[in-house]
Amino acid sequence: MPRKAYHHGDLPKQALYAARALIEEVGVDHTSLRAVAAKIDTTHRALYNHFADRDALLSAVAASGYRDLAAALTDANNAAQHMKIYACFALKHPRLYGLMMQQNYKAFETVPALRQAADALIQVSLDTLAAGPDSDDQRRRTVMRHWMLVHGGLSLHLSGVLRTRSDAAFITEILAIAGL
């Protein structure tokens, strides 16, 4: 895709975009290093110069998802808007969102960018949802409660366990359940 030169120019960033695109297209399970490499016209082994292994690449994609979500949420002025924007993001990028929530303790420890991106998201949520003069513990719980509701609802909706209806109906329903 880029030049035919031996060196690629900006392989890390392009690999990230390519991986993210592939994940959103065909799902995480069907996203192979070789497919990502082919998409940016390089060898699958070249990726290892920039990512420790496949999981590290996936975690980097997850981190980019967290960043985008946090950025989108800065537009929220209240809890209801916050929940709507959050849910819309997840419904628009279900596989990316699944990957973000599939990260585990080890990933958060191993990939600093992931930890940072998640913390940034938490900060945005704190600013929007718990701006009052409450104690830190109280504010943390407010965010946690909100996140539990919206993420729990999304998870049940996206999987299909709960036989929820259309996306739009789902959003109004979780808003009602959350009392917003």
Place this chain on the structure above:
Amino acid sequence: MPRKAYHHGDLPKQALYAARALIEEVGVDHTSLRAVAAKIDTTHRALYNHFADRDALLSAVAASGYRDLAAALTDANNAAQHMKIYACFALKHPRLYGLMMQQNYKAFETVPALRQAADALIQVSLDTLAAGPDSDDQRRRTVMRHWMLVHGGLSLHLSGVLRTRSDAAFITEILAIAGL
């Protein structure tokens, strides 16, 4: 492990147990058909006589998890007990629980046992959480709200996004957040 006879006796059930054990030991990603087959002393291809493919086997394991969870929840007399038992199950079998929640629409359509098991769980929850004379829609929302909170909390806790504390602290925290 069983006899050395050509026919195995009860391969489907044993395969299910073996797969579930492997999943709880090493995680879904590292559970291969060959490893499951080796555990019950057969060929990986024999599994295909009883499960359409790897995903079908995993979905069957998930269904068995739903059944066990529903059975455990019949002991609950109120919402607080319900939430505690649910959370304890997930914390005791985190990888199995992850698999259960990783099932998607296609799995629920393709594997009838999975749909049935999930519906049975919903029924138990309806009985415990929404026994009153409310409308069906109201009862459904009560269950949904409860499930959103507990599953959302578990998901955030198990992944480590939210930096939650110990399991015990987590349980008391979600009970408080849910107002139970």
Place this chain on the structure above:
DNA sequence: CTCTAATGTATCCACTGGATATATAGAATA
């Protein structure tokens, strides 16, 4: 007792993530 359908086996395939060794190029040094 035979025949057939269900079940288990043997063997193959394309593909995967990852390891090792080699080639290239861009930057720093001289």
Place this chain on the structure above:
DNA sequence: TATTCTATATATCCAGTGGATACATTAGAG
């Protein structure tokens, strides 16, 4: 400018995977 050094890309290999096809065995229906 010429030379070395290091980061980056490639080539090639490997064991392991899910799945396909063809064949062997066996239990049961007739």
